[in-house]
Amino acid sequence: MSLLSEIQEAVLQEGSALAPVLLKLRLLAAKLGSAPLEEWVKHESEGYPDDAVVPDYRKVGVSYTGCFAGPFGSGYNNAPIPTYLIEKIAGEKWTTHEDRASISAIDDLLKAKNDGGSFHLEASNLILLLQGKVYPGYNPTSVSGHIARGSIVAIQHAVRSRILELTIELEKSVPDSASVTFATRGAAPPITSDKVTQITNQVVYGNVTTISNSGAGATINIAVQQGNQQSLVDALVKAGITEDDAAEFGQIVATDPPKSKDNPFGSKAQAWIAEKMTKAASGAWKIGVDVVTEVLKEAALKYAGLK
Numbered sequence: 001m002s003l004l005s006e007i008q009e010a011v012l013q014e015g016s017a018l019a020p021v022l023l024k025l026r027l028l029a030a031k032l033g034s035a036p037l038e039e040w041v042k043h044e045s046e047g048y049p050d051d052a053v054v055p056d057y058r059k060v061g062v063s064y065t066g067c068f069a070g071p072f073g074s075g076y077n078n079a080p081i082p083t084y085l086i087e088k089i090a091g092e093k094w095t096t097h098e099d100r101a102s103i104s105a106i107d108d109l110l111k112a113k114n115d116g117g118s119f120h121l122e123a124s125n126l127i128l129l130l131q132g133k134v135y136p137g138y139n140p141t142s143v144s145g146h147i148a149r150g151s152i153v154a155i156q157h158a159v160r161s162r163i164l165e166l167t168i169e170l171e172k173s174v175p176d177s178a179s180v181t182f183a184t185r186g187a188a189p190p191i192t193s194d195k196v197t198q199i200t201n202q203v204v205y206g207n208v209t210t211i212s213n214s215g216a217g218a219t220i221n222i223a224v225q226q227g228n229q230q231s232l233v234d235a236l237v238k239a240g241i242t243e244d245d246a247a248e249f250g251q252i253v254a255t256d257p258p259k260s261k262d263n264p265f266g267s268k269a270q271a272w273i274a275e276k277m278t279k280a281a282s283g284a285w286k287i288g289v290d291v292v293t294e295v296l297k298e299a300a301l302k303y304a305g306l307k
Contacts, residue, residue: 004177004178008164011163011164019045019102034193047101052100055205057155059099060096061151062121063145064146082134090129097121106152106156119152121144130143201287222239222295224299226302226304232302236299249272253299258301260306264301265296269296
Protein backbone atom coordinates (compact mmCIF):
# COMPACT_ATOMS: atom_id res chain seq x y z
CA MET A 1 0.00 0.00 0.00
CA SER A 2 1.26 3.50 -0.81
CA LEU A 3 2.09 6.00 1.91
CA LEU A 4 -0.69 8.24 0.65
CA SER A 5 -3.28 5.48 1.00
CA GLU A 6 -2.04 4.59 4.49
CA ILE A 7 -2.37 8.23 5.57
CA GLN A 8 -5.90 8.52 4.16
CA GLU A 9 -6.98 5.27 5.80
CA ALA A 10 -5.55 6.27 9.18
CA VAL A 11 -6.93 9.82 9.22
CA LEU A 12 -10.45 8.56 8.46
CA GLN A 13 -10.49 6.11 11.36
CA GLU A 14 -12.77 7.52 14.05
CA GLY A 15 -10.85 8.49 17.16
CA SER A 16 -7.45 7.77 15.60
CA ALA A 17 -4.45 9.67 16.97
CA LEU A 18 -3.04 12.27 14.60
CA ALA A 19 0.60 12.10 15.71
CA PRO A 20 1.39 8.79 13.89
CA VAL A 21 -0.45 10.07 10.79
CA LEU A 22 1.67 13.22 10.78
CA LEU A 23 4.86 11.15 10.95
CA LYS A 24 3.84 9.28 7.80
CA LEU A 25 2.90 12.55 6.12
CA ARG A 26 6.30 13.98 7.02
CA LEU A 27 7.99 11.03 5.36
CA LEU A 28 5.81 11.49 2.27
CA ALA A 29 6.69 15.20 2.19
CA ALA A 30 10.40 14.36 2.27
CA LYS A 31 10.04 11.89 -0.58
CA LEU A 32 8.06 14.46 -2.59
CA GLY A 33 10.73 17.09 -1.97
CA SER A 34 8.46 19.76 -0.45
CA ALA A 35 10.14 21.75 2.34
CA PRO A 36 6.98 23.78 3.21
CA LEU A 37 4.94 20.58 3.65
CA GLU A 38 7.69 19.09 5.83
CA GLU A 39 7.80 22.30 7.87
CA TRP A 40 4.03 22.36 8.44
CA VAL A 41 4.00 18.71 9.52
CA LYS A 42 6.99 19.28 11.81
CA HIS A 43 5.28 22.24 13.49
CA GLU A 44 2.05 20.30 13.97
CA SER A 45 4.00 17.37 15.38
CA GLU A 46 6.39 19.27 17.63
CA GLY A 47 4.68 22.62 18.18
CA TYR A 48 5.12 26.01 16.55
CA PRO A 49 8.20 27.99 17.67
CA ASP A 50 7.77 31.65 18.59
CA ASP A 51 9.12 32.88 15.25
CA ALA A 52 6.89 30.64 13.12
CA VAL A 53 3.73 31.85 11.40
CA VAL A 54 0.67 30.26 13.00
CA PRO A 55 -2.11 29.25 10.57
CA ASP A 56 -5.45 31.01 11.06
CA TYR A 57 -7.14 27.82 12.27
CA ARG A 58 -4.90 27.91 15.36
CA LYS A 59 -6.02 31.41 16.34
CA VAL A 60 -8.81 31.17 18.89
CA GLY A 61 -10.90 33.72 20.75
CA VAL A 62 -10.42 34.44 24.45
CA SER A 63 -13.11 35.71 26.83
CA TYR A 64 -12.46 37.17 30.28
CA THR A 65 -13.98 37.30 33.74
CA GLY A 66 -12.72 38.99 36.87
CA CYS A 67 -13.29 39.58 40.55
CA PHE A 68 -13.76 43.24 41.46
CA ALA A 69 -13.59 44.94 44.86
CA GLY A 70 -15.51 48.10 45.66
CA PRO A 71 -16.29 50.39 48.59
CA PHE A 72 -17.54 49.10 51.97
CA GLY A 73 -16.64 45.51 51.18
CA SER A 74 -18.79 45.33 48.05
CA GLY A 75 -17.67 43.53 44.93
CA TYR A 76 -18.36 41.29 41.97
CA ASN A 77 -17.16 37.71 41.52
CA ASN A 78 -16.57 36.12 38.11
CA ALA A 79 -17.99 39.19 36.42
CA PRO A 80 -17.69 39.25 32.61
CA ILE A 81 -15.27 41.73 31.05
CA PRO A 82 -16.25 42.87 27.52
CA THR A 83 -13.68 41.82 24.93
CA TYR A 84 -14.11 45.27 23.37
CA LEU A 85 -12.61 46.82 26.49
CA ILE A 86 -9.79 44.29 26.60
CA GLU A 87 -8.87 45.08 22.99
CA LYS A 88 -9.16 48.84 23.53
CA ILE A 89 -7.03 48.84 26.69
CA ALA A 90 -4.54 46.02 26.10
CA GLY A 91 -4.71 45.23 22.37
CA GLU A 92 -6.08 42.45 20.16
CA LYS A 93 -3.32 40.03 21.16
CA TRP A 94 -5.20 39.51 24.43
CA THR A 95 -8.47 38.49 22.77
CA THR A 96 -6.93 36.21 20.13
CA HIS A 97 -4.73 33.37 21.34
CA GLU A 98 -2.25 31.67 18.99
CA ASP A 99 -2.18 28.04 20.06
CA ARG A 100 1.36 26.77 19.33
CA ALA A 101 1.09 23.42 21.12
CA SER A 102 1.84 20.18 19.29
CA ILE A 103 -1.14 18.17 18.09
CA SER A 104 -0.24 15.47 20.65
CA ALA A 105 -0.44 18.03 23.46
CA ILE A 106 -3.82 19.19 22.15
CA ASP A 107 -5.06 15.59 22.02
CA ASP A 108 -3.96 15.01 25.62
CA LEU A 109 -5.49 18.28 26.76
CA LEU A 110 -8.86 17.37 25.28
CA LYS A 111 -8.75 13.87 26.78
CA ALA A 112 -8.01 15.30 30.22
CA LYS A 113 -10.94 17.67 29.96
CA ASN A 114 -13.67 15.70 28.23
CA ASP A 115 -16.53 17.25 30.21
CA GLY A 116 -16.87 20.40 28.14
CA GLY A 117 -16.24 23.74 29.81
CA SER A 118 -13.27 25.94 28.98
CA PHE A 119 -9.51 26.23 29.42
CA HIS A 120 -7.95 29.00 31.47
CA LEU A 121 -5.17 31.42 30.48
CA GLU A 122 -2.93 33.36 32.82
CA ALA A 123 -4.10 36.99 32.70
CA SER A 124 -2.81 38.58 35.90
CA ASN A 125 -0.90 41.19 33.85
CA LEU A 126 -4.26 42.73 32.96
CA ILE A 127 -5.11 43.60 36.56
CA LEU A 128 -3.20 46.89 36.62
CA LEU A 129 -4.31 47.85 33.11
CA LEU A 130 -7.99 47.46 33.99
CA GLN A 131 -7.97 49.45 37.23
CA GLY A 132 -11.17 51.53 37.34
CA LYS A 133 -11.89 50.97 33.63
CA VAL A 134 -14.44 48.14 33.67
CA TYR A 135 -16.91 48.81 36.49
CA PRO A 136 -16.77 52.40 37.81
CA GLY A 137 -15.62 52.47 41.40
CA TYR A 138 -14.49 48.85 41.36
CA ASN A 139 -10.97 47.56 40.84
CA PRO A 140 -10.05 44.05 39.69
CA THR A 141 -8.41 41.72 42.20
CA SER A 142 -8.08 38.87 39.72
CA VAL A 143 -8.60 38.39 35.99
CA SER A 144 -8.94 35.08 34.15
CA GLY A 145 -8.94 34.32 30.44
CA HIS A 146 -11.06 31.50 29.03
CA ILE A 147 -10.85 29.51 25.80
CA ALA A 148 -13.87 27.38 24.93
CA ARG A 149 -13.14 23.66 24.66
CA GLY A 150 -14.88 23.70 21.29
CA SER A 151 -12.21 26.08 19.95
CA ILE A 152 -9.49 23.54 20.77
CA VAL A 153 -11.56 20.72 19.27
CA ALA A 154 -11.81 22.87 16.12
CA ILE A 155 -8.00 22.98 15.87
CA GLN A 156 -7.83 19.20 16.11
CA HIS A 157 -10.50 18.83 13.43
CA ALA A 158 -8.83 21.43 11.20
CA VAL A 159 -5.55 19.50 11.20
CA ARG A 160 -7.33 16.23 10.43
CA SER A 161 -9.34 17.76 7.58
CA ARG A 162 -6.27 19.45 6.10
CA ILE A 163 -4.34 16.17 6.10
CA LEU A 164 -7.19 14.54 4.21
CA GLU A 165 -7.59 17.46 1.80
CA LEU A 166 -3.84 17.53 1.15
CA THR A 167 -3.74 13.85 0.25
CA ILE A 168 -6.81 14.18 -1.99
CA GLU A 169 -5.30 17.15 -3.85
CA LEU A 170 -1.94 15.39 -4.16
CA GLU A 171 -3.65 12.31 -5.57
CA LYS A 172 -5.44 14.42 -8.18
CA SER A 173 -2.72 16.94 -9.09
CA VAL A 174 0.48 14.96 -8.46
CA PRO A 175 -0.35 11.39 -9.58
CA ASP A 176 3.18 10.20 -8.81
CA SER A 177 2.53 10.81 -5.11
CA ALA A 178 0.12 7.86 -5.05
CA SER A 179 2.95 5.49 -5.93
CA VAL A 180 5.33 6.53 -3.15
CA THR A 181 6.00 3.78 -0.60
CA PHE A 182 8.43 3.27 2.28
CA ALA A 183 10.84 1.72 -0.21
CA THR A 184 10.76 4.63 -2.67
CA ARG A 185 14.20 6.20 -2.94
CA GLY A 186 15.22 9.73 -3.83
CA ALA A 187 13.23 12.96 -3.99
CA ALA A 188 10.71 14.06 -6.57
CA PRO A 189 11.80 16.26 -9.50
CA PRO A 190 11.54 20.06 -8.95
CA ILE A 191 8.36 20.39 -11.02
CA THR A 192 6.63 17.93 -8.70
CA SER A 193 7.92 19.52 -5.47
CA ASP A 194 6.77 22.96 -6.68
CA LYS A 195 3.28 21.63 -7.24
CA VAL A 196 3.25 19.96 -3.82
CA THR A 197 4.32 23.25 -2.24
CA GLN A 198 1.55 25.14 -4.03
CA ILE A 199 -1.06 22.64 -2.84
CA THR A 200 0.32 22.83 0.71
CA ASN A 201 0.09 26.62 0.80
CA GLN A 202 -3.44 26.62 -0.57
CA VAL A 203 -4.77 23.92 1.77
CA VAL A 204 -2.95 24.90 4.97
CA TYR A 205 -2.83 28.69 4.77
CA GLY A 206 -5.49 29.45 2.18
CA ASN A 207 -3.69 32.65 1.19
CA VAL A 208 -1.68 31.81 -1.90
CA THR A 209 -2.04 34.59 -4.42
CA THR A 210 -2.85 33.35 -7.90
CA ILE A 211 -3.30 34.96 -11.29
CA SER A 212 -5.84 34.07 -13.92
CA ASN A 213 -3.35 34.34 -16.76
CA SER A 214 0.27 35.27 -17.27
CA GLY A 215 1.86 38.29 -18.85
CA ALA A 216 0.79 41.93 -18.86
CA GLY A 217 -2.89 41.06 -18.66
CA ALA A 218 -2.57 39.13 -15.40
CA THR A 219 -5.39 39.73 -12.93
CA ILE A 220 -4.35 40.00 -9.28
CA ASN A 221 -6.61 40.94 -6.40
CA ILE A 222 -4.59 42.87 -3.82
CA ALA A 223 -5.84 45.83 -1.77
CA VAL A 224 -3.41 48.71 -1.11
CA GLN A 225 -4.36 52.27 -0.16
CA GLN A 226 -2.56 55.00 -2.06
CA GLY A 227 0.34 56.38 -0.03
CA ASN A 228 -0.34 54.05 2.90
CA GLN A 229 2.83 52.08 3.54
CA GLN A 230 1.27 49.89 6.24
CA SER A 231 -1.59 48.82 3.96
CA LEU A 232 1.02 47.79 1.36
CA VAL A 233 2.86 45.71 3.96
CA ASP A 234 -0.38 44.14 5.22
CA ALA A 235 -1.44 43.24 1.66
CA LEU A 236 1.89 41.54 0.95
CA VAL A 237 1.76 39.59 4.22
CA LYS A 238 -1.76 38.46 3.37
CA ALA A 239 -0.53 37.40 -0.07
CA GLY A 240 2.06 35.15 1.56
CA ILE A 241 5.25 37.20 1.91
CA THR A 242 6.87 37.18 5.36
CA GLU A 243 6.24 40.26 7.50
CA ASP A 244 9.91 41.29 7.67
CA ASP A 245 10.36 41.05 3.91
CA ALA A 246 7.07 42.85 3.27
CA ALA A 247 8.21 45.67 5.56
CA GLU A 248 11.53 45.90 3.70
CA PHE A 249 9.79 46.17 0.35
CA GLY A 250 7.33 48.71 1.76
CA GLN A 251 10.19 50.92 2.92
CA ILE A 252 11.87 50.71 -0.48
CA VAL A 253 8.68 51.62 -2.33
CA ALA A 254 7.97 54.48 0.09
CA THR A 255 11.39 56.05 -0.56
CA ASP A 256 11.45 55.28 -4.28
CA PRO A 257 7.86 54.92 -5.57
CA PRO A 258 7.06 53.87 -9.16
CA LYS A 259 7.23 56.63 -11.76
CA SER A 260 4.84 55.01 -14.24
CA LYS A 261 2.92 51.80 -14.97
CA ASP A 262 5.66 50.78 -17.39
CA ASN A 263 8.39 51.37 -14.83
CA PRO A 264 7.02 50.01 -11.51
CA PHE A 265 10.36 49.31 -9.81
CA GLY A 266 13.32 51.55 -9.09
CA SER A 267 16.89 50.23 -8.96
CA LYS A 268 16.66 49.40 -5.24
CA ALA A 269 13.40 47.51 -5.71
CA GLN A 270 14.82 45.58 -8.67
CA ALA A 271 17.89 44.57 -6.68
CA TRP A 272 15.73 43.55 -3.72
CA ILE A 273 13.46 41.39 -5.88
CA ALA A 274 16.42 39.68 -7.52
CA GLU A 275 17.88 38.91 -4.10
CA LYS A 276 14.62 37.53 -2.70
CA MET A 277 13.60 35.31 -5.61
CA THR A 278 15.69 32.45 -4.25
CA LYS A 279 13.82 32.75 -0.97
CA ALA A 280 10.48 32.67 -2.80
CA ALA A 281 11.53 29.62 -4.79
CA SER A 282 12.55 27.77 -1.61
CA GLY A 283 8.99 27.96 -0.30
CA ALA A 284 9.84 30.35 2.56
CA TRP A 285 7.14 32.65 1.18
CA LYS A 286 3.61 31.26 1.00
CA ILE A 287 3.18 32.45 -2.57
CA GLY A 288 3.96 30.88 -5.92
CA VAL A 289 7.29 31.99 -7.37
CA ASP A 290 5.57 32.40 -10.74
CA VAL A 291 3.36 35.22 -9.45
CA VAL A 292 5.44 37.01 -6.85
CA THR A 293 6.77 39.69 -9.23
CA GLU A 294 3.27 40.51 -10.44
CA VAL A 295 2.05 40.80 -6.84
CA LEU A 296 4.88 43.19 -5.93
CA LYS A 297 4.22 45.20 -9.09
CA GLU A 298 0.51 45.48 -8.32
CA ALA A 299 1.22 46.55 -4.73
CA ALA A 300 3.76 49.19 -5.78
CA LEU A 301 1.50 50.67 -8.46
CA LYS A 302 -1.49 50.90 -6.12
CA TYR A 303 0.66 52.49 -3.42
CA ALA A 304 1.74 55.14 -5.95
CA GLY A 305 -1.84 55.67 -7.15
CA LEU A 306 -0.97 54.50 -10.65
CA LYS A 307 -3.60 51.76 -10.66
